[in-house]
Structure formats: structure tokens, C-alpha cells
Amino acid sequence: MCGIVGYIGFRRADQVIISALKRLEYRGYDSWGVAVKHGNSLEIIKRVGAIGDVENYSLAEGNVGIGHTRWATHGKPSEINAHPHTDCNNQIAVVHNGIISNFQSLKEELESRGHKFSSETDTEVIAHLIEEEYRGDLKEAVMKAVERLRGSYAIVVMHAETEELVAARYKSPLVIGVGDGEWFIASDVPAVLDYTNRVIYLEDGDVAKLWNDGFTIWNNGKEVERRVETVPWSIEDAEKGGYEHFMLKEIHENPRVVEETLLEYLEDDIKIDSRIFAGISDILFVACGTSFHACLVGKYLIEGLTGIPVRVEYASEFNYSNPPLSRTLVVGITQSGETADTLEAMRKAKKLGMRVLAITNVLGSTATRVADHVIYTRAGPEIGVAATKTFIAQLIVLYLIAAKISSLPPTEIEELLEELRNIPQKIRQILDREDEISSISNTFAGYENMMYVGRGIGYPVALEGALKLKEISYIHAEGYPAGELKHGPFALLGEKTPVVACVVRDKTYESMLGNIKEIKARESPVIAVADEDDEEIEKFVDYVIRTPSTIPLLTPLTYSVALQLFAYHIARIRGCEIDKPRNLAKSVTVE
Numbered sequence: 038m039c040g041i042v043g044y045i046g047f048r049r050a051d052q053v054i055i056s057a058l059k060r061l062e063y064r065g066y067d068s069w070g071v072a073v074k075h076g077n078s079l080e081i082i083k084r085v086g087a088i089g090d091v092e093n094y095s096l097a098e099g100n101v102g103i104g105h106t107r108w109a110t111h112g113k114p115s116e117i118n119a120h121p122h123t124d125c126n127n128q129i130a131v132v133h134n135g136i137i138s139n140f141q142s143l144k145e146e147l148e149s150r151g152h153k154f155s156s157e158t159d160t161e162v163i164a165h166l167i168e169e170e171y172r173g174d175l176k177e178a179v180m181k182a183v184e185r186l187r188g189s190y191a192i193v194v195m196h197a198e199t200e201e202l203v204a205a206r207y208k209s210p211l212v213i214g215v216g217d218g219e220w221f222i223a224s225d226v227p228a229v230l231d232y233t234n235r236v237i238y239l240e241d242g243d244v245a246k247l248w249n250d251g252f253t254i255w256n257n258g259k260e261v262e263r264r265v266e267t268v269p270w271s272i273e274d275a276e277k278g279g280y281e282h283f284m285l286k287e288i289h290e291n292p293r294v295v296e297e298t299l300l301e302y303l304e305d306d307i308k309i310d311s312r313i314f315a316g317i318s319d320i321l322f323v324a325c326g327t328s329f330h331a332c333l334v335g336k337y338l339i340e341g342l343t344g345i346p347v348r349v350e351y352a353s354e355f356n357y358s359n360p361p362l363s364r365t366l367v368v369g370i371t372q373s374g375e376t377a378d379t380l381e382a383m384r385k386a387k388k389l390g391m392r393v394l395a396i397t398n399v400l401g402s403t404a405t406r407v408a409d410h411v412i413y414t415r416a417g418p419e420i421g422v423a424a425t426k427t428f429i430a431q432l433i434v435l436y437l438i439a440a441k442i443s444s445l446p447p448t449e450i451e452e453l454l455e456e457l458r459n460i461p462q463k464i465r466q467i468l469d470r471e472d473e474i475s476s477i478s479n480t481f482a483g484y485e486n487m488m489y490v491g492r493g494i495g496y497p498v499a500l501e502g503a504l505k506l507k508e509i510s511y512i513h514a515e516g517y518p519a520g521e522l523k524h525g526p527f528a529l530l531g532e533k534t535p536v537v538a539c540v541v542r543d544k545t546y547e548s549m550l551g552n553i554k555e556i557k558a559r560e561s562p563v564i565a566v567a568d569e570d571d572e573e574i575e576k577f578v579d580y581v582i583r584t585p586s587t588i589p590l591l592t593p594l595t596y597s598v599a600l601q602l603f604a605y606h607i608a609r610i611r612g613c614e615i616d617k618p619r620n621l622a623k624s625v626t627v628e
């Protein structure tokens with residue numbers, strides 16, 4: 038995700054800002070930029086790639102400035118697209134985190150009034166909007182401009198002629214760092230911790246003005262007081278947002294990731310180009326690891342909602358197969374966009390003349406260059422090796438694709454989308470119950486084997502749950518279709534092999550209860566992951582991980598988050614190296 042830094046005080050702003058941006062490098066970025074006020078003009082540098090040594094850069098002397106690390110979302114990584122962005126006269130500079138969902142219409146409107154744009158970003162519209170509203174008071178202009186914005190934003194703005202910074206926040210974090218005679222503003226605490234540990238967390242709707250003697254915060258046009266808090270963490274802790282591991286932080290980011298991905302693709306209509314799917318006879322998914330499990334969920338969704346036949350293949354196996362030449366759409370899912378096997382499968386499909394769609398989290402990654410079409414997930418960089426929030430973001434995109442090309446009546450699709458909009462809140466409720474899940478994890482942390490089972494859409498959820506557990510806890514865990522247990526795995530059951538059952542209240546429910554009885558008869562302890570309205574289930578199992586009720590088709594979202602927490606806490610209790618499991622890599626660029 039992008040990072041923001043702003044400074045006003047007595048030091049050289051360029052040095053403070055560049056060193057603070059380096060503190061945000063762990064979040065991942067592809068380009069960066071800084072603006073400093075010098076006399077009555079702004080000096081700006083922008084670069085693609087890593088920052089490197091702070092001493093390499095020296096802007097004109099000045100004590101007010103802003104900076105940004107960009108992780109591309111709208112427009113490729115380039116100097117032109119890097120922030121800060123400016124108005125037509127280079128008087129106003131803006132850095133921005135978040136997504137402006139109505140930027141296209143704002144851009145057209147501004148262009149019709151003569152504004153010239155130089156970048157492909159959504160951010161640039163903010164600079165031009167502020168320019169239109171500016172009548173000598175930057176704070177007033179920012180307040181008026183943000184009224185026009187839809188989506189999410191954390192922005193910091195400066196003007197060439199005034200010694201001040203103005204910031205605004207809506208659904209994207211911003212924190213003021215309070216120093217002695219100097220003030221900082223940043224998207225994340227680590228950026229300011231070298232200078233101060235006294236911070237103020239801004240709230241949604243806040244607009245703040247920082248100048249040489251202090252700061253003022255308004256909300257809804259009225260001045261408000263916000264508490265100064267002392268950060269008790271070291272820089273390293275702060276990078277993880279106070280969480281013990283990046284993986285836990287990323288699991289907790291799931292609600293925001295769902296919101297951001299929905300914001301990008303779902304307004305009144307689903308904003309996915311239907312031409313990608315025009316005239317296709319079937320769909321073939323290719324992927325590896327967690328992304329492969331997302332594909333399996335996608336198969337259920339697309340076949341269920343559209344009737345279009347779907348196949349799913351491990352990318353590494355597709356390379357040996359001889360697919361029939363037809364009007365197949367090949368969909369490569371890869372969070373990194375760099376997995377060698379998936380790229381090879383996509384290249385092979387292209388050579389065979391098939392249309393290729395990439396679903397990826399990384400703008401400009403190799404997958405985006407191989408594919409004919411790209412749909413981005415909006416999960417932000419993921420640092421933990423085991424995929425969590427990127428998986429949930431992949432699922433969201435698959436729900437939207439299935440809904441977009443669905444042959445079901447519009448009212449049914451509207452119901453699905455309505456419930457999809459409730460998912461962030463439901464995931465938050467699961468995260469609120471983390472202690473309950475952790476105490477169940479405590480009971481099972483000492484086992485060496487576990488089975489995960491599911492039926493229908495619960496089956497890929499079981500596979501992904503087992504993968505998470507084995508990756509980070511080193512417990513041998515296998516995912517199985519519940520109906521297949523009797524064809525082999527029954528031999529492994531017993532009191533030393535707990536079974537996690539993903540129980541969905543759809544047409545598979547009765548059969549699942551039957552399978553659970555069979556498992557219990559073989560003395561395996563059973564943990565069910567189930568909807569909270571399911572009153573029956575506790576009669577059949579030893580433990581229940583409950584998730585807020587939702588429609589069966591959406592349970593992969595809620596159940597998977599619960600199973601991410603379950604695996605995480607088992608690994609934590611076992612003292613494993615959770616963020617960097619042995620022998621595994623985040624991006625596997627060899628076949």
C-alpha cells in the first residue's frame with residue numbers, strides 16, 4: 038500500500054521526509070516522490086524504484102514538504118504517475134492514499150473546464166479540484182474539494198505560497214506526529230517514530246491544518262479535539278501495526294480489503310468489462326497454491342450462477358496437457374503476478390490462441406503483460422508468506438465476475454451483491470471473536486495430523502484451511518471432499534487425528550452431518566466451522582467455530598477468515614516462524 042509523509046518545522050524537510058518514507062518501505066512500493074516549498078515555489082522530485090540512500094537526494098532548502106511511496110493502482114509505476122500531483126500552475130501539491138471511485142467523471146468535468154492532466158492517476162483530480170476552490174485559504178479549498186470525492190482517501194496538501202499543510206481523511210488512515218516545535222503527518226506510525234512517539238489518530242471526516250505554531254482539526258466544519266496518544270511500540274512493532282506478525286495484521290486487514298475491492302468494482306453496476314467474456318464457450322482456471330483454491334471456489338460460483346462450464350488445473354500440470362482448441366477463456370489467478378508455473382500456463386494458452394485473463398494483486402507484474410485482459414484485486418502488498426487477504430480479495434473478484442456474467446434473474450443477483458456489501462462487517466465480527474478461536478486453537482496445537490473436510494463450496498474452503506495450517510504450523514494437514522473420506526483417509530482417523538468440518542447450510546448439509554457421524558464413530562475429535570444460526574451442529578461435534586450467518590454461497594469468505602485465525606493461533610502457540618515459514622517463498626519464480 039502507498040505511504041504518506043508530511044513535515045513542517047525547523048529541520049530540512051527533504052531529509053526528514055525521505056528518511057520517513059524509508060520507514061514505510063516494508064509496505065511495498067514501486068515509485069516515490071517528494072515536494073518541498075522553497076520561496077514561493079514547489080520543488081518536486083519523483084523516482085521509479087527504491088529510494089536507496091537518503092544522502093543521494095537533495096532538494097532546495099525548505100522546512101515544509103510532503104512525500105509519498107506509491108504502490109500502483111491506477112496507472113503503471115512511472116515518474117509521471119508517482120505522487121505528489123499538482124494543479125495546472127504547480128502551486129498545489131497533493132499526496133493521496135486510497136481510491137477515488139468517481140475520478141473518471143470528475144476528470145471529464147474538470148477537463149471540460151480547461152484543466153490539463155498529466156498522469157493516469159485518480160489522485161490528480163484532487164489537485165485540480167482544490168485549485169478550482171482555492172481563494173487564498175487552503176483549508177477551505179480542501180474542505181470543499183473533498184465533498185466531491187467518493188471512495189476512500191487520506192490526503193496531505195501544500196501550497197507554494199503558504200507555510201502550512203492541510204490533511205483530510207476518509208476510510209484511509211492518517212496520523213499526526215506531535216514534536217517540539219515541529220509537526221509530522223503520516224499514513225502510518227513508523228514514519229514518525231524516529232522523531233516523536235506522541236501521535237493523534239485522525240478520524241473519518243477530519244480535516245487538519247498544521248502550521249509552524251501548532252495544528253487544528255475540524256470535522257463537519259466544526260473544530261474538534263483529538264487525544265494525543267503515546268505510542269508504546271518500537272519501530273519494528275509499529276511496522277506490524279502492533280500485531281505480533283504480519284500475517285495477523287493482514288488477516289485483520291481483510292474487512293478493508295473487501296471494502297476497497299468492492300469500491301473499485303461495484304457501484305450501481307458491476308464495473309467489470311463484459312467484453313472479456315463475450316462469446317466464450319467455457320472457462321479454464323490455472324493457478325498455484327492458495328490462488329488455485331480461489332479458482333476452485335470460482336468454479337462453483339461461475340457454474341452455479343452462469344451455467345458456463347469451468348475447469349480448474351494446477352498451472353504446473355497444465356503445461357503437460359493438451360487442451361482442446363475452443364473459445365475457452367483461460368484465467369490465470371496469481372496474487373504476485375510472478376509465479377513461474379502460472380505464467381508458463383498463461384503463455385501456453387496464448388500460443389494456442391486462447392484469450393487470457395489475469396487476476397492479480399500487482400500492477401505491472403509479468404502476468405499483466407502476458408494476459409489480454411487484467412482484473413486487479415485491491416489487497417495491497419502482502420508480506421506474510423502464507424496468503425490471507427489476497428485470497429479473500431481474489432474471491433471477491435470471482436463473486437463479481439460470476440454475478441456480472443450470471444444468467445440468473447437480476448433480483449437474485451442484487452440479493453447476492455447486497456449481502457456481499459455486508460461481508461466486511463461480518464468479517465469484523467469474526468475478528469472480534471478471535472479469543473474464542475484462539476482458545477480452540479490452544480486445544481489442538483499439540484496434534485501432528487489433521488484433516489479438513491467439506492462438500493460443495495465447503496470443499497475448497499477445507500483445502501485452503503488445511504494449506505494454511507500446514508504452511509505455518511508444520512502440522513500435517515490434508516483437505517478432502519467429505520464424501521471421499523471412506524475411500525482411503527478413514528484408515529487415518531482416530532483420536533490422534535482431529536477433523537475440521539466446513540459445514541455449509543445448503544443442499545450438502547444433511548450429507549455433511551452423516552459424514553461427521555462417521556468420523557465421530559472413528560473417534561476423531563471434530564471441530565465444525567459453521568454459521569451462527571446453525572443450532573443443530575453442536576450436537577454432532579466437539580467444538581464449533583461460529584461465524585456470522587450469511588448466504589451459503591458467501592461462506593467461503595467468512596469460514597476462510599475464521600480458519601486463517603485458527604491456523605495462525607496454532608502456529609503461534611507452537612512457536613513457529615509464522616511470517617517466513619521454512620522452505621517456502623512468497624513469490625515462486627522457478628518452475
Ligand code: G6P
Pocket residue numbers: 325326327328370371372373374375376379422423424621622623624625
Ligand atoms: C507461493 C506462496 C503461496 C501462493 C503461491 C501462488 O507458494 O507461498 O502463498 O499461494 O505461491 O502464488 P501466486 O502469487 O501465484 O498467487
